[in-house]
Amino acid sequence: MSLNRNWTLLLLLPLALLLGVFVVWPAALGLLHSFTRVSGGASAALEWVGLENYARVVSQGEFASAVRNGSVLTTLSVSLELSLGLGLACALRLPFRGRTLVRAGLLIPWLVSPVASGVMWRGLLLPSSGLLHYGFALLHLPGPPNPLDAHTALLTVTLCEVWRKVPLATALLLLPGVLAIQRPLWDHAALEGLSGWGHFRHLLWPGMRPLLLTVGLLLTADALLTAESILQLSGGGPGSATITLGLLSYEQTVKAYNPALGAAAGWLLALAVSAVSLVYGVALTRSRRR
């Protein structure tokens, strides 16, 4: 059936109202705030300051670290999430006894909130009662290096994010795509004796390119926004070893109560996400034309 104009608009109204009042309006104000400064005490007039807030964010010592950490964290975590997710989705393709349970079990880490994941991994990495030190002691190895020191902390927070996101990539995003590839194509690939990489190159990539790109975009955008888990796990430190743009914005908005700077940092983040979306969008359009 097809709806006429009035019905269409009526059905879209609740969503439009929600988005208009609670996303578009505050977002427009947020953008405005990022270009202004509150001045004049009681009357609290907004004064246009151009790019000053952005300049202040960028000139902060932590900004360079945040960009560097964000790039490392995003690149590393998205590639790990995509490859592990794809591998697991392929492993879950054919039915076997207990597959439903395995699939459900693999979904569980995604149910842990970013905040809770940060608290949990901090506990698991404690020397006194943690899992890591127990493992080392059990194997009679000397104590492990501190996983949250200046050299290792970024890797640690990245791996913790990967732990939480692989289930999302596998079960929710990639498995349906793997299942949608027709059985004869898999049999053909098996007959040809393709390697693991061959399966990817000749079967999965051609068959799932649009989906892989879309999932890549979702995971990249999500990784760029990483803040809450780091907040609990390392607090952005030691020093600025694990600070991200999201955390920088959070600290300005919530802790330093400097909403203009927080909004500026937030919009830089939005800019980064949009740039990534654009790249993926172009790649997606190209892959459809072929």
Next chain:
Amino acid sequence: MRPRGGFGLWRGALLTAALVASLVPLLWTALASLGVAVDSAYSPPRWRGPLGFEHFSEGVLSKSGFAASLLHSLGLALLTTALTTLSALLAAFALTRTRVKGLERAAHTLLLLTNLPLLAYLTPLREILTGLKLYDTWPGASLAGAALLAPLATYLLYGYLRRLPLEPEQAATLEGASPGRVLAQVVWPMSRPGVLATAGVVFALSWNAFLLPLATTFQLKTLPVALVDFFTFEREPDWPTAAAALMVALVPLLLILIPLHRALEHFSLAGFGDE
């Protein structure tokens, strides 16, 4: 077909490793919450017992505000899920069954809104809610939460509704049913697995949200916000108590895991990758 030699082995090893890596950290936390923790100061490490619930009863639930935050989280997540799913279902139905041009594109634009970071408008959102007298209220927090999650939910349902067969709807329309009736009596029964899966995803995301309740509530503190209050990074956490709090936060989602998982099997995001 049984998996053949090498491939089956590779598959088993990968799945086992993934299960161990996924679940051992959580089991370790669950044990600690029950008072079974390890003391690595000794070699070989010793286990401390005994098993008990005192970290729940005396540790977490006695913390002031924790029990209330549990209630707030549950109420807000349920309200948010209902509002999100309803508005998203109506919108997805409209977008998939419309003759109005350009709305198809609108569905794709929604993905961009999903990606707009809340940090870009956290303070204005709080100010707007205050202005509307909705700050720190159940309706305010759940409406703002629904707005945040509705684009994703619409996207999921859009992909799902597009794949439903159109014949039953056409038959009902020919018999003179209004679009409202078609939605309630034909589309809703057919799309229930997709709607439930979407609701499950939305509930989990809403239950776990941190920045949104931080911006929209103060007294109505939710669990993730309480977790951040109780276990700040600056202090070393009291691990068994923290573990108990984590378990309290996880258990409600584990309860919906099986139905959620069932529903997800009927349903995929694959719909928005292809055209």
